[in-house]
Amino acid sequence: MNPGTLKQILLITDGCSNHGEDPSAMAAFAREQGITVNVIGVMEQDVIDQKGMQEIQSIAQTGGGVSQVVYTSQLSQTVQMVTRKAMTQTIQGVVNKELQQILGRSKTMDDLPPEKRGEVVEVVEELGETAGLEVLVLVDTSASMTHKLPTVKEALLDLSLSLNARIGENKFSVFVFPGKKSDVEKLLDWTPNLEALTKVFSKLSTGGMTPTGPALREALSYFKKKRSLRSLLSNDDEQFFEESV
């Protein structure tokens, strides 16, 4: 099985969007293109309101990803866990598809006897370890996030430490919203590790609206741009996951 490349958007936010299109719709749109959207809600002592909570869950659900609301202090562990969980989920989706072709409709891994399941899991784990991974990180920098940003930075460095221990290749890019001039601003172009983040993050200014939907839309187009460029160069063998999800 060709592991191909897994594509994820990781949205880190602390509340409700208040500008532009519905973020859940954008997440669903991303999913249609084989890009998983994961959402992490960060809270301080303050509790995220019901509406914010719902939005976070809804974005991840429609985006085919994983969501988790955490206190700032648990961010590092959560970021890596959510990313890994989403990877496994995607791969499991692919493997289940293959199983259905072999076993017939509506059969999934859980219908197999426990021993056989073990063999499937081995394949899933192997793929998770070796697959290429692209994570576009989208960080909410509206005013209320200001004092959480140092922890966000730590968590992202920690994420790159975790994922770079894998055998497969990783690429990360980082965007913030709202940007200085537009809804979203690129901080870091595709790079295998996030070390460079340390410098750019300290210069960040915060404030303004929370245009989560437009930010997601922009992020998506960034994946696309890169892909069309790449597919010109190589015969795109990266469609594997996208088709099967």
Place this chain on the structure above:
Amino acid sequence: MMMNNSLRNQCKARPGTVIKGKWYKNEYKVIKELGFGANGIVYLAECQGREVALKVSDNSMSISSEMNILKSFTKVQGSALGPSLLSVDDWVNQGVTLPFYVMEYIKGESYLDFLKYKGTSWAIVLILQLLKNLSLLHQSGWVFGDLKPENLIISSPSCQVRCVDVGGTTLVGRSIKEFTEFFDRGYWGLGSRKAEPSYDLFAVAMIFLNSYYPNRFTKKSEGYSQLSQAIKGKKELKMYEPVLEKALLGKYSTADEMRKELMAAANLNMDSSRQKQAPSRTSYQTPTRKRKKGKTKGGLLESMLLVVLISIVYMVYIYTKLL
């Protein structure tokens, strides 16, 4: 990370509940809950008159993965790597199918509780035992990963360290998928999260620190200096400083290497504490009850001989226990 509430409710089984396997039809009567974590709940249960531990989860990925690991352990000779795997099955509870596996029940105290009851002088012995277990584990191609006191049970009555919760166990060369910050070298900025023996050995050193800092502590600065201060801050740790330092800095490539040097340091420490005791017994300045008995020269010689003999027997005993 706590698992979410719905999972906890789904997997909840009161004492007396009978869990019946869907595939193999075995029946397990729940006696009590042993513990829970991110991946499920572990119960003590009874099956055909035998006590077993049973782990239920709503995540068949993690259950199957742990099953694979435990299964591969049973292929290792004379293995005490993890609890031995007895069965794997599904439990249909109110229409919901929950995967579970059954394993050997390891009766005993968890590491920190054990030290609390028996005293921290046990720490060095347990660490030496742990290193022996890890050596075998590494040689069979695995790294434990999420090594921490909560995952160590000291079995009674033999007082042997056993590792439970193989959820973080990873093939050498892959990436560590589960870890706990205090015991993770990546968190302290002291290395990668690649699964290699030195990853576990870092955690072993931190378990040793945790023995004397039961409340743990959080990172103030990146790198070695804070940990070094912590070692210097307790005389029981300072005795082992060179070994701990090497482990924290990833300078041991095998558990055996670390164990050998730790053992040497331990022997040195016991020698010196014995020497410290010996003179006080023979000195005339501070009379003790023991000395009063042996007032004559012969009696003194006799008791000195006895002390030497007992320490030799003790050393031999320790050696045979540990090797």
